[in-house]
Amino acid sequence: MSLPWPPQVLPQTPPLAPTVGGPLPISPRFFRRVPNRERVVVGLDDDGAPNSVRVQQTLVLKRLGDYVFAIPAPVKSVLPGPGTGSPPGRRTNQILWQGFSPGIRRLSVVADLQVAESAPLLPVKVHVEQSGGRSVVVIENVTGVTAKSYTADVEPVGLSQVVGRIRNAIRRDYSAEGLNVEVHGPQHPVDVQVAAPLRVSGTVGSRRFSAVLDGVRRKEVRLVVPGAAPKISMRVRTVAVPDRVRTAQSVRVQLANTIDLELTYARKRQYDQFLAAADPTGHSSTTYVYRTSPRPVAAAPLEAGGSSDNTMGWVALGLILAFGLPFAAVVWARS
């Protein structure tokens, strides 16, 4: 019997997974053991609502050969990132990479994302309320979800092996695999709360703060600062997953804590990839930076050209020519 399988019991996102125009005709190549590092910069309005999301993603290919893959992302623009070995391509909801790695190749992209599609998947929500001459800033870990799980009596030796695999995966920063236990007797379904533990730190106005929000026991931090519309600047990163499995515990409690460890680690890994990594099972890290900043100004639309203004006129002229000319010609021919 497998422990609850994260892709089945947790939401599929993050990483971002917008609808794309279709898969590449050939399987992506060169996507094993590709470290992934991301920096997500979120622009905030004065009330804490995101007004822009920009990601810098850096991938390092460490072998000789061709590479071709696409990263799904709701992109507005795609630009080469610092030190990139080749420029990224862009399609609807995709960042494209294709080329040849001469042994080591760094690929870096800076992408502006559609806020409506990307902001709901950020790990933290910020809310600013005015109260008298003060502002209350609420920073909330929103990674929490309810997942389907179970309780049961399981074979303890097998369970300890599974715990070892999960701890090994955490140590090496890879996805945990092979998590099967032998169940004795009936299973009882239960719902469990799972969240990615986060450290949030930075400044609100002139006040510095740092807190760990595990998303289950502690979901938010409230900061009260003087004045209206305080400037916010903070960093958010996932932190180590708490391991509560102890051999002295009963097997049922050990199983519950093992499942908690497994699912919390899986949820943490989801937020370590805001954009999907080329190697989803490999090493990834993401830093989220939230800053109060002015709303980006959209480029003014181009003025409509004269041709489109005259569309109806051209249609009318076409109709006159289509019907009038043959008629006139026949009249002329009979004259």
Place this chain on the structure above:
Amino acid sequence: MRRLLLVVGLCAVVAGCGGDKSSDKTKTVTIAVNAPFSRTPYVGQTIADGAALAASKAAVDVNGVKYRFRIKRYDTGLSPSVAARNVRKAIAEGAVAIVDEGTGVDASWQFARDADVPLAVTYQGGEGLVDAAQRPNVFRIAPTDHGMAFRWAEYLIPKKLKIALITDDSSYGQQGAKALAEAFSENMDSVATKLTVPADAPDLSPQVLRARRAGATALLVWAQPTTIASVLSAARSSGWKVPVYTSPTGEDPLVRQQLANHPDWVDGLTFASGRPTAEVGAGPFLSFQRDLENKFGVQLVGVRTPDGAQVVQPPDYAMYSYDFVNVLAAAIQRAGGTADRKKILAALDQVTVAGANGDQRGFNENNHDGVVDDDVYFAKFDGMTYRPVKDDPLSATLVPIEQRR
């Protein structure tokens, strides 16, 4: 009554114009190939053959309507004004796309843009030719000059050579001169001299002598095939065994044909080009080559190896026009037919096909170049055939293509 019949007849003729002769269930669309068939026949022929092979195999089915493709050739004679005129004519004759060698594109792309017709360059790599933002209807499947020049710099600078950069005064040569100047601008210590030579000069001995006197220990020639042959001829006839590196025109059969009486002069000539095979191996390219030979025959170079075998030219540039026609067919499929040309242009940014060499081939919204700069490789001649060099990481991974028959 006569006048009535005349009018009815004219109306029928007018009604018949502007569309392809197709039944309700089958539409035939025309792709124009605009290339210098008369001046550089190898280039023109290889572009047209690649396009024609893809056209004969591509089949698009949209809601029960089958689209078939046919190729119509237009000769530019390497004249920009003729090339631009050809594009206007092809559009007037209903072409759905232009496959172009590159001459005259600076003028012709606007005619194509006004008609929402994609224009794909499949030979020249000039930097200004393609710009996804400024020239949204222009695409290219061919190595870029920028990519080749930087690959040359990356390959040659570590060899500690003093390089004479020789370009001719053709538009091809001048585009190359720009790309080389940019690529070597950070390492001028590696450049002995820069020379522009006349494209049609029968003898380049004085210019080659100037390069030698400037202390050059290598020649990097970016020019028409005849210029490359003349440079080789001038250097070797004076006993100068300087290594010669060239643009892709170095593999043009014309170079070997002109030097057929001195095959040893060609030995060591190294050129840059887009790689004909990918990591998947030579299988896809050989299969493409076989199909091309079955349809159009073997392309003999007209020279022999030292042991007397006939030499054939691998169809590396034919694969680019072949790939473009396939990308176009995929775009027409995605756009739901040929009625809305703007939709076809937009779809060209979104589709990918398996290329003739096994690579993925397609464009995107940022970049209308279908050959990435990484894919430039180097090959060296020995006995009138060439094989990838071993001292470059990409080239060393490629398998040689058999050129003996």
